[in-house]
Amino acid sequence: MAEETGVVLSTTPRRPYFPTHGDDGYRVEHYDLSLDYRIAANRLGGTARLSAEALGPLDRLSLDLGPFRVGAVLVNGEVARFTHRGGKLHVAPGRLRAGPFSVEVRYSGSPRPVSSPWGGLGWEQLTDGVIVAGQPTGAPSWFPCNDRPDDKAGYRISVTAASPYTVIANGELASTRRASSATTWVYEQTEPMASYLASVQVGRYQRAEPAPGIRLAFPARLASRVRHDFGRQDRMMEVFGERFGPYPFTSYTAVVVDDELEIPVEAQGMSIFGTNHVDGVRGEERLVAHELAHQWFGNSLTVADWRDIWLHEGFATYAEWIWSEASGGEPADDLAARWHRRLAALPQDFVLADPGAPRLFDERVYRRGALTLHALRRAMGDAPFFALLREWTAGHRHGSVTTEHFTALAARRTVQPLEKLFSAWLYGPRLPDRPGQLHSPTL
Incomplete structure (x- = not known):
């Protein structure tokens, strides 16, 4: 020292803890993710459009992406050569000058968690739905990204899923559109967000807003327990606002999935809990406080x-x-x-x-x-x-x-x-x- x-x-x-993740030759300004997910088959079809900035001349760049089939990669609207192996999508765009450029990746397959010393990370099937818990390296399990915590970007996340299911993602719900038996949910996350904090939750949820800007999503059978156990979040917001400064996002959503989870999970503007974290007597309220505090420490900073x-x-x-x-x-x-x-x-x-x-x-x-x-x-x-x-x-x-x-x-x-x-x-x-x-x- x-x-x-x-x-x-x-x-x-x-030296980075995860040297195979991320590319320091560019920064992403915005992700536009259009996803179609078939829940029973666990099949995901996606188009990811990235608006980025090259920090210097580039003749090669890489994205982190799990074992999907990549149909095409376009750079600045032109088809680009690529290879995809070992969780890395290597793209040869020709010669890019320093400055803005765009990448579009069309991909499909069955998403599965990224292996890690702490178990599977990222997109994971639940008994009836999906949870995404990306920290620290799980984001490539569901979209191509520059997977490093210091590369923060805005997001638009569009997910189409069967209509009985609710889709919750980062940011504010911009629109829903039902067509036949499927519904498309579109969320806009305007504040910069690290890739590991991007998240999608899919389940049969009842939703509530017990206080302005504070939202809950939960299985209907747990309604009374959830409302009680999370009933002091508005007061927590006041206390943390006094100690830490104003809440840094527009809203906050606590999701209770219909499965047990080892620990709660943080995402930007959102936290995810298991049924085992809800007992109706606020027995796990310290975890409710912990996850809310991450919106200041972890998500904003x-x-x-x-x-x-x-x-x-x-x-x-x-x-x-x-x-x-x-x-x-x-x-x-x-x-x-x-x-x-x-x-x-x-x-x-x-x-x-x-x-x-x-x-x-x-x-x-x-x-x-x-x-x-x-x-x-x-x-x-x-x-x-x-x-x-x-x-x-x-x-x-x-x-x-x-x-x-x-x-x-x-x-x-x-x-x-x-x-x-x-x-x-x-x-x-x-x-x-x-x-x-x-x-x-x-x-």
Whole structure:
């Protein structure tokens, strides 16, 4: 590590965790996805139109795409040569100058999840419908993309499916059109979005809007439980708005699929839960808070590099503690003490700011990340700490962030020396001592 102007920086070379994903020769400005899905047969036909910008002259570019049959690729409206193997669609467009260009890919097949150390990622059949959970590398399971978290774009997602089913995707519903036994649903996501956050949910859902801009979709048989368990989201919005700044999107949808899920899933403007997360007594409300917080930390502010995932999961976990305080539950001090004891009993071999790809979803990313924020809050005090979070979300709204961005901002916004704190919590393998007790746990 090195210190520069009071900021702790890592000197470790930034090698990507998923080097086969993404292409740094261009950026995508907009995806237009037109999909036709046959649920019983699990058959997807798609046309993807990408508006992009070459960052320099290109005679070759690549897209990430799963094992579909590719019928044609057009670049700037002209047929282009391509090869497709190993999850990469390599396109030879001739000579492209730096600047805007377009790509169209026509493809079809049976979507299946992308294999990973954490199981299948992306498009997955449910008992009666579809869930898409793309983090971190599942987007190529259903559309061709530049699959890197720092390449954020606008989206139009059109899905045609059998009319008894509801289709939910990112953004705002622009139109529905029924023709014979199928309905086409069109969604517009205007705020920039990373490819892994793009999502489509297909199921037999009842829909509700219990508060302006807050939406629910769920199996009809679970209506009363869902309405109760998710009934305090409007208050969560108020609390998080005070602590983190204004909600960064137009609306928010919580989807409860008619299957059990190991964990809830985040997407931009949307979270997805299983039936096992709904019990009618708010037994899993901390997860409701966690997923909502990801709209600030993960979706609006998205890591530029996966090694910084604590900026998503540590912040969302700390949001659970903030909600606990605000709703009359355990204060953050008590939660910090409990989790510090648990982490202290684990091997002391974990570096929060660079956990390594196999540990991307290690519990210590979540809990040590939250403890780091609690330590920072304890060092700064409540008012400066929450002012820092609001400035953090405002300054990087809909952008890409790194650990160094955050530590630099924190160092500029307090007279307290933070180098030792960040060095120990972010870059040291040994768990630091527990943060001291807060005197004023709420604003």
